[in-house]
Amino acid sequence: NAGVMQNPRHLVRRRGQEARLRCSPMKGHSHVYWYRQLPEEGLKFMVYLQKENIIDESGMPKERFSAEFPKEGPSILRIQQVVRGDSAAYFCASSEGTGGTYEQYFGPGTRLTVT
Amino acid sequence: SQQGEEDPQALSIQEGENATMNCSYKTSINNLQWYRQNSGRGLVHLILIRSNEREKHSGRLRVTLDTSKKSSSLLITASRAADTASYFCATSRYNQGGKLIFGQGTELSVKP
Numbered sequence: 213n214a215g216v217m218q219n220p221r222h223l224v225r226r227r228g229q230e231a232r233l234r235c236s237p238m239k240g241h242s243h244v245y246w247y248r249q250l251p252e253e254g255l256k257f258m259v260y261l262q263k264e265n266i267i268d269e270s271g272m273p274k275e276r277f278s279a280e281f282p283k284e285g286p287s288i289l290r291i292q293q294v295v296r297g298d299s300a301a302y303f304c305a306s307s308e309g310t311g312g313t314y315e316q317y318f319g320p321g322t323r324l325t326v327t
Numbered sequence: 328s329q330q331g332e333e334d335p336q337a338l339s340i341q342e343g344e345n346a347t348m349n350c351s352y353k354t355s356i357n358n359l360q361w362y363r364q365n366s367g368r369g370l371v372h373l374i375l376i377r378s379n380e381r382e383k384h385s386g387r388l389r390v391t392l393d394t395s396k397k398s399s400s401l402l403i404t405a406s407r408a409a410d411t412a413s414y415f416c417a418t419s420r421y422n423q424g425g426k427l428i429f430g431q432g433t434e435l436s437v438k439p
Contacts, residue, residue, distance in 0.1 A: 245426060255370075255417075260424050271426070310425050315372050316360070318371075
């Protein structure tokens with residue numbers, strides 16, 4: 213059973229470009245969470261999605277950031293017009309259910325560098 | 328606001344010794360999970376302990392939860408150099424869809 217998969221593992225973008233990060237949850241998991249980790253810090257929640265629905269986006273910046281989890285295919289975190297402050301590691305996690313009663317399993321992360 | 332805070336921030340021990348890391352939180356929780364992160368890598372899930380549980384074991388790991396003190400501890404017995412990593416606690420609260428609130432982590436160094 214493959215774990216959570218993320219790609220790309222490393223992404224370099226110039227300021228103003230778009231970054232697109234992909235996450236495939238574990239088999240059988242329909243709940244996806246995105247977190248961001250700035251250097252030397254813990255992870256910060258960004259958004260929680262189920263298939264075709266955004267459940268909680270309270271941690272997502274209001275501008276330039278968006279997320280989706282379509283019926284088919286991976287979840288996508290999109291960052292438009294990237295700035296240097298967006299440089300961070302972005303982690304995706306998936307779980308079998310919700311309500312905070314299930315383990316969340318994390319992918320290896322995408323390390324975004326904005327030059 | 329910071330939900331989980333680990334203590335100590337850094338811990339250095341010799342191989343074979345036990346390592347204890349603590350986590351405190353501020354509000355009522357549904358469960359608490361511990362994760363390990365090796366430098367530059369993803370997070371590995373260690374243990375989930377629910378709010379109605381007091382202790383859980385997994386191999387050399389022992390986790391306790393004291394909801395009256397709003398604290399948890401992670402004990403690694405007979406540590407190995409391969410245990411060198413950062414350890415994070417993460418809490419989830421009722422009616423918040425399972426999103427995890429992470430602490431800043433404890434950086435553990437196990438010297439051979």
